[in-house]
Amino acid sequence: MRKRLETIRKFSQAAFLLLFVYLLFAPPGGLPSHLFVRTDPLAGGSALLAARQWAASLVWPLLPLVVLSILAGRLFCGWICPLGTLVDTADGLARRRRQVENTARRRTKYYVLGAVVLAAAAGAQLAFLADPLVLLTRSLTLGVAAPLQAVLRAAGVSSWGPASLTDLLPESQAYYRESLLSLGILVGVLGLAAVGRRFWCRTLCPLGALYGLLGCRSGLRLRVSEKCVECGRCARECPTGAIFPAEPRRYLGAECTACMHCLRVCPTAAISLGWTGGGRQPGTDLSRRRLLAAGGVGLAWAAGVKWEGANKPTVSGVRAGSPRLLRPPGALAEEEFLRRCVRCQQCVKACPTNGLQPALTEAGWEGLWTPVLAPTLGPCAEACTYCGQVCPTGAIAPFTLAEKQHLFIGTARIDRSRCLAWGEDRECLVCDEVCAYRAIEMREEPGAKAKRPFIIDEICVGCGLCENKCPIQPDAAIKVYNMGDKRHWSRRRQAEWRQTGRRSDAGPDSTGYPYPEGR
């Protein structure tokens, strides 16, 4: 049994990796696709800390893993973490299985954690850079899924696995602006296998550091019996270098991922795992000076991005450097949104029109990788509420289809010199006919043959369908700008404002939403 524990762990790793991939591609409606990120104490905790929000619905999902780590230390890293599993796989493939002795470098991850926590305490997100679950979700979505879809489509495979591929990604070939960057980051993390086994996990991962800290008094300990002949094999083979080669009876509890490898390789079966009394686990001995320095880095990041944000011009109540910074409907007001969004790309992946894209520069440094709507690539579909459903931190608050009718993310504006109707007096009404909310009115103008489009600001929510379908492409004659962004208003106030919008050609009221809920 003792020897089989490692095999059982590997099954556990495989099962959780499969679950992770399944959830990533599962269509909305079944199991929550944000399960891993939502239960991640680092991503969730930093979002809550940065936003100073302690909503029970967001706190309780974090508890199971917090409790697990208090009881069993970094068990998560060895048994559950899908990135850890991939790192193990890469290590197995790496030709050089060089063992790296544990050095002071292992403390780096605690400093990374320190920077993340301090930045969050100061109100800025940093977890998105290195949280393994966020990193993996983002890289698989942007960097792997889209190229994989292309390969499968080239091979003529349109459906596989739990749902048809078209349910998992945008219907047409998915395109993400930062595919290559995201793939590169994942390749980089896995490529660390060339340096040493579990190099990412033992040196850099802030989630591993958090679990190490939480589990510093965990009772789950390795025990070495009298049978030990001090051959040192366990120390040589330990993937995280937790065991001291010189004194194989001692090990760093905060580095141990309970992977059970030592139990299997011990020639005299001297090692066992069990519950022992408390006492502090060794391995969390940190340099106070460096911790302070790391916290300083986090604070500096927060100060920098907040300063940059504060200097952005304010336009009709919207603080935005880019007039095209369009957020998904349901997104909280910009300030709050940036504090909460962990950039996991769940919403980007869920967007069925491919319109949501990770921001590069639109939202400044603080908004790196946050979701923005790019109407040229895809509009915000009228009968869709996916992004609100999948957001793990509530940065995009869930919304109903009826509410979507008055969630104002922007307003369309017509470039009259290039518009076919305005500029050339031609009969074109594409923007009007596609408008899901009937926010465009075609009016007869004196001296003109063709009717001309006018936008009713109280009705236009900025979904971008008109821009997407305008015959003048790819730079449409009608475009959506965030001048009408009303996320800083309450939903009720937005609904009331919507009610004031009236078309002059009064027909049946179109404010009610006729479609069934539940999507």
Added chain:
Amino acid sequence: MERREFLKRGLAAGAAVVLGGCAARSRSATGVLMGGRPGLPTPEGQQPLLAVAKGGRPGDLTRRAMQALGGMRVFVKQGQTVVIKPNAAWQRTAEQAANTNPEVVGTLVRLCREAGASQVTVLEHTIDEPARLVFEVSGLEQAVKEAGGELVSANEEGLYVPVAVKGHVLKQEQVARQIMEADVFINVPIAKQHDSTGLTLGMKNLMGVIWNRGAWHAASGGLHRCIAEFANAVRPNLVVMDAWRIMLTRGPKGPGQTKDTETVLACTDQVAIDAYTTRLFGKEPADVQFITIAADLGVGQEDMSKVRIVDA
């Protein structure tokens, strides 16, 4: 594996991929223009037959209209492939009458199946996106599935082939490959008011089988001309017009005011069926430019006195 062996195999695999890619590309972009579709021209000296079914459920009316034309077996033979083109452009419900009634489409799929069709595909290049939400909301998904057909979207450029149009304005057009390859092509529009073209009818519905609709709006010859020239080149074998509930205002997407006229029409002559349908809106064929242009091009009969109208 030896390095040399590895390189050899790698090169071979790479070459296979590249050549395969070239083959796949050449299938779609050879530049070879396909001819259009001839449709079913009215025999010389005869008048086109227009079946008009009034009063009842959409499905029953569809069956009655088809019976009046001699049954679906006249159009679909054993083992043939059928493509049905409804109007399913919009994320709107069946009640709002912006898309072809799902009962009409479902009944047609069933009739084709009963006539022995090997495959019945319902195809639309939706305007609203994503297509799957359009199909779900419109009720077509369920209706087509239950009837034993396949509902597909043609929302990707790779699904189109170049077709010669030979018009004054349109020389060639990217048309959905499945439309061109099917044995039988049935156009199933819904009759609606349209803010730009006045009414949207059968010939206008063919805009949903081409790739670049925007170009028609921007074309110097005008939208009506493009519609008529295309209808001349790519003719359906049969047009079944859903006028069960017609939209009177705010077309084509609505929601607008609607009227239940409880009518389904069927005809092989695209112009005749469009011309007749204008009456349901209290209009004349001449009120809709593309009908007149199409009649001039010889697509069909605009003059209602020269059409055999049978009540079904």
